[in-house]
Amino acid sequence: MPPRLTKRREQVLAFIRDHAARTGAPPTVREIAAGLGIPSPNAVVGHLAALQRMGVIERSPRRARGIRTVSALPPLSLPIPEVVPGIPILGRIAAGRPIYADENVEGTIAADPFLVRDRAETFVLRVQGDSMSGDAILPGDYIFVRRQPVAERGQIVVALIDDEATVKRYFPEPRRVRLVASNPAYAPIVIRQEDGRRFEVLGVVTGVFRRV
Amino acid sequence: MPPRLTKRREQVLAFIRDHAARTGAPPTVREIAAGLGIPSPNAVVGHLAALQRMGVIERSPRRARGIRTVSALPPLSLPIPEVVPGIPILGRIAAGRPIYADENVEGTIAADPFLVRDRAETFVLRVQGDSMSGDAILPGDYIFVRRQPVAERGQIVVALIDDEATVKRYFPEPRRVRLVASNPAYAPIVIRQEDGRRFEVLGVVTGVFRRV
DNA sequence: GATGGTAGTGTACGGATGTACAGTCGTCAA
DNA sequence: TTGACGACTGTACATCCGTACACTACCATC
Structure with a gap:
């Protein structure tokens, strides 16, 4: 099921993906705020918490740029085929x-x-x-x-x-x-x-x- | 022509690549130090400066995790498992x-x-x-x-x-x-x-x- | 009209982080 | 024996950054 996100949170998620793809590292809380024209970092914190709750991002607490987007690809558990010569x-x-x-x-x-x-x-x-x-x-x-x-x-x-x-x-x-x-x-x-x-x-x- | 790097600097570069691919973000100076068993961040700073001088990484000054690897060298060989899933x-x-x-x-x-x-x-x-x-x-x-x-x-x-x-x-x-x-x-x-x-x-x- | 979710402002704290400075030790070519 | 370079120790500091707290406002809907 596609998680239903608000428009603002889609923007936040898109910004994270875009920043990671362009710079090679996810953004900081304040970089997200600046990118979306928000003066307060705390506004972003709420969005990140919501995105994490919905499982579309993962976070490493207290680490700089500790945001990871969860890939569209689901984790896979599959039967292991027979060994072949x-x-x-x-x-x-x-x-x-x-x-x-x-x-x-x-x-x-x-x-x-x-x-x-x-x-x-x-x-x-x-x-x-x-x-x-x-x-x-x-x-x-x-x-x-x-x-x-x-x-x-x-x-x-x-x-x-x-x-x-x-x-x-x-x-x-x-x-x-x-x-x-x-x-x-x-x-x-x-x-x-x-x-x-x-x-x-x-x-x-x-x-x-x-x-x- | 691949730049000739010292053994230690190869290790630093490999660590950065590995960390970025694994976690989605490049490491901090202190994470590199810890990963290579170096107690002082400044030892890493020297290596990063050298790698930057040789053009194999780029840096964003004063930004957390502001390291980007530049050229694609042959991937490091990791321990090879025997089983074939x-x-x-x-x-x-x-x-x-x-x-x-x-x-x-x-x-x-x-x-x-x-x-x-x-x-x-x-x-x-x-x-x-x-x-x-x-x-x-x-x-x-x-x-x-x-x-x-x-x-x-x-x-x-x-x-x-x-x-x-x-x-x-x-x-x-x-x-x-x-x-x-x-x-x-x-x-x-x-x-x-x-x-x-x-x-x-x-x-x-x-x-x-x-x-x- | 009370509740809960969304979206935000403003401020502040403490630890993480990049960076600078002052040295040490060893190697190797000039 | 001098000097450049690699590799490192140890300390220090300003700023970056995640996080917390207090508060406001809008808007559904129950």
Whole structure:
């Protein structure tokens, strides 16, 4: 239920929020009074007491700027989901070695089915380079990759070209494969059958995570 | 170039950031002293002067808690818990009617410290609109938000304007707040003090996840 | 016409707070 | 060996700030 506040108390609350957002600290009693054109601090004290009674602010007694606005977000108490096994974070992917080789694993991520559907066949890679920035995949992002040897046309895949792993959109064509970056600064990579290069689809990208 | 700070001054800066994020207001000189085990306020004064000289904090002279941190350094690493509780996924956020937990929560994500550092204060939101596409945050993405009532200049925040939640970059200015989209098609939102609009910082964005 | 809530004025007290002054101790480069 | 700097102790003071007390006024509604 939205607490029913008087107009004046809405103003007081708005002033507190605004002051905190602008200056990085909540206002003092006298700053609120000055902001609303009230000469006496005691008038504000009454409003603060009312706001506290209604639960929209919290106060630390006798502390300067001891006002905290209670967020619109309610406190949450939720069931704790089952513990899930970790998904390996792989470092460099080298050709000729199984993907899950121990030496490649930099760590694990515990992620639940919401983030990753097919956990057993999923691994995580750190993105290098900005060739997929057109798909909002940036350098340093972590991508979730489901291991599979084939992909559908147009999917974002992790592929091995010779000894190098790369992330691109996948376009199979007669006698060749086109790997297209989403950053127009990068030309498509074309692997022709007669080139004799090693080419392998390691998996398809199912998710992206980025620390901000 | 990150300014080279002494160990002690790093501690002071970290304490200020931590205190501000936790309590909603920066600490007093004596609170910093007490937090670092220093009996004299003057020892802290010297550190604050140095931090100000180096431009990593700003101060409002003679005002209680008149410290503002300026630049965003990598967050300090807090003790990492082993257990992995669920992080709530919230639906729409409306201000006028604070929605009860069970109505509003679409589900939970089990994410470990690798994905989310301060999990107790973190929730997940679904992005609506493409206003932050310049930061590779797209419609439908899930963003991880750490609940805190104040933010630092330039951080990506979730803010409440009147009755609407929005994701923007946050720029506090004298007597107003500027919220800037990273998609140039969207003009900055300016909330002036005299507008009388409701404004509140709900938290800062710490991560992005996208299903591909 | 009594009651209770809202909104305010004016004054005052004591502790919190920023700040200044006077020193101490150790390190490290000139 | 001088001097700059970091880190700190200890004291002191004016002002800021939360809080309390006394009092006024308006306005519902019971």
